[in-house]
Amino acid sequence: MMTYNEDDVNAAMDSLTQSHIIANTQADISEEKRSFDDTFSLQFSSLVASTTDGDGMASVKTFKSSGVLRAHVIKAESCLLMGILQLAQENMTGYLKSGLNFKKEYGDQVLKWMDKDTASGVQFGVGTLHLLLSSLPEKIVKIFSGLAWKTDRVLGLTLLNSVMAGKDTRSSFGSLILLSYYSLLSSSVPSIYAQEFIQPTIECLVAAQKSHPKSCFFLYYAARISRVARNVGLSTQSFTMATSSTRRGAWAEVAMKHTVAYEVGLNHAMQLDWDTSAAYFEQLCCARDWSPAFCQYFVGACHEMQGQRQEAIDTFDEVPLLSRQQHHRKSLLDNYVQNKVERHQYQNYRDLDSSLPGLELLLLLNAFPSMEDTHLQRCLLIIQETCEPIKLDGIYGLDDDGDKVDNGYDKKNGNTSRMTCYCTLLLLKAAVLNALSRHSDCVTDLEWVLEKKQLIESEGWLLPFVYYETGVTYWGLGNQQRSRDLWQLALSCAKHDFEIRIAGRIHLAMEKCDQLGIVSSSKSANGRRRL
Structure with missing residues (x-):
């Protein structure tokens, strides 16, 4: 659960830093140098509990109090949460800082002789770290090369399931991490993981809601699961319930309100209800909490999808200004929408005739696999109608066998922007057909685009x-x-x-x-x- 307001992120980082400092101080004070009498007494007591190693020599156990052990767990958990926050910023500086925090967290987790709640905290931290690092691409993991850690996804799942079943202080957090992981797999690569993980996700959610039936967090994940199951209407209802369950004035109220506004706006776009979707993203843009530039672009895309060209142009023209005004670091989507609008402006918006910006956003957000078939069929018709004028203009023709061939594309003076738009439309078409499980219908278009890949390098x-x-x-x-x-x-x-x-x-x-x-x-x- 994230807020993209940089002030909120900084406040969270400050709180976690303070937690780390306090816990570190407690651990250092408890382990300060003792007097000779105290040391002799401690060693004598430890000898009573000594064990014998393989050489027959007595090895002395050094016990730590529960308070010291918990201080170490709090230090490690603070580093873990700071690492996750930095990782979510999606920039190289954040990845480097998160790697350093994960390394600190790993060093503080190697502890023994702890009570149930402390052990649960360690299982939560180690399990989360295993799942998190196993989910990261190699390009990021290489940044963590100093981390002496071999990831084990199965061990991570086992530890977090144990935490969830333990019904102790970290049980709810364990459930949230598991739901986040299942949601990540199912929404990132739905063609592979959606069916496999839908049942364990539901079981995890049901178990968590028995203890917290009105939790806004678990209602939020219920909505995400409904979307993966392609029930967008039920997803919208659950998101609305998540907002309603947040107490007025509670710490999560504003963040949950804006998060739900984004998700519900996306749901309406997935149902091709562009007018309602625009209203939600306009609300987010005015709030200035999420990325104003991205939200403004989304509003303009909704206008264009409704055929409101002038309103779309007026909205798009404000995106670069909002992008320059925002104080927080630009996200991947911020860079995308700024570059997109600058190219539209360079073309004097003529390329909008061969573009479908709303569907392009759904593609980038990987929304097509979660859409219902009726809406996917409508998308297919819209794409084919947009492709037809480009085909008639002669980017390619059909030979006697019905195969696509080049027809008069002038590489020296050719309209590369129009070719890029056309290839984007073919990609949209393929994504929709894949979501409809019509895989064989995609091959010809996609292979043709790959043959022309040198012509789309500008995008x-x-x-x-x-x-x-x-x-x-x-x-x-x-x-x-x-x-x-x-x-x-x-x-x-x-x-x-x-x-x-x-x-x-x-x-x-x-x-x-x-x-x-x-x-x-x-x-x-x-x-x-x-x-």
Whole structure:
């Protein structure tokens, strides 16, 4: 659960830093140098509880009090939460700082002889760290190279399930981390994980809601699960209930209100209710809590999807100004919308005739797999209607066999922007068809785009998303090795706005390939040559 208000993030970091300082002070004071008499007494008491090692020598146990152990756990948990906050900023500085905090957290978790609540805290921290690091792409994990830690996803799940079942001080937190993890897998790569994890997610949620039936956090995740299950209407109801369950004046009220406004606005966009969606994002833009530039762009995209061209242009024109005015660090989406509007302005908005900005946002947010079939069919019609004038203008024609061929595209003076728009439309079409499980209908368009990949280099994010979507297509067709090869190619595309985000999706997909023993064709070929 995140707020993107930098003041809130800084306040949370300050609180966690203070917690770390206080806990560290308590641990240091408790372990300060003792007098000779105290040391002799302590060593004598420890000898009573000594054990014998493999050489027959007595090894002395040094016991720590529960207060000291809990201080270490609080230090470690503060570092863990600071690391998660920094990781969520999606920038290189945040990744480096989070790596340092994870390293501190790892060092403080190696403890023994603790009571049930303290042990639960350690299980929570170690389990969370295992799940978190196992979910990160290699590009980020390399930043944590100083962390002497081998991730174990199964161990992380086991520890957090134990915490959740223990019904102690960390039980609710364990449930939230598990729900976050299941939600991440199901929403990032739904074609692979949605069906697999829907049942354990529901079981985890039901168990958590028995103890906290009115918790806004668990209602929020109930809404996320409903969306993954493609019941967007029920998802909207659950999000609304999450807001209603937050007490007026409570610490989470404003953050929950804005988070739910974003999610409900997205849900309405997924139902192609662009007018209502625009109202929610306009509300967020005025609140200046979330990214004003992104919310403003979303409003403009909603106007364009309703055919309100002038309103869309007026709204888009304000995006660069809002982007320059915002004080917090720019997110990936902030960079995307600013670049997008600048290109529209350079073209004097002529390229809007061959663009569908609302559907493009749904693609980037990976929303198509969670949409209902009726809305997906409408998207398909909208895309085909937008493609038709471009086809008639001669970007490509059809030969006698019905295959696509180049038709008069002048590489020297050709309209690369129009080609980019057309390839984006074909990508949108493929994503919708994949969501409808019509995988075989995607192959021709996607392979054609890949043949023209040198013509779409101006839109940095487009080619890796084409590789990713083509991989999803071949996964649905049962050619998992081809999928892995394509996802590997997507990882080779660097220096675009969504590099880390697409790398995260592909990392989770490749994990499934590893579990199934699917290797890339290049590795298979090398193996055959060695044989």
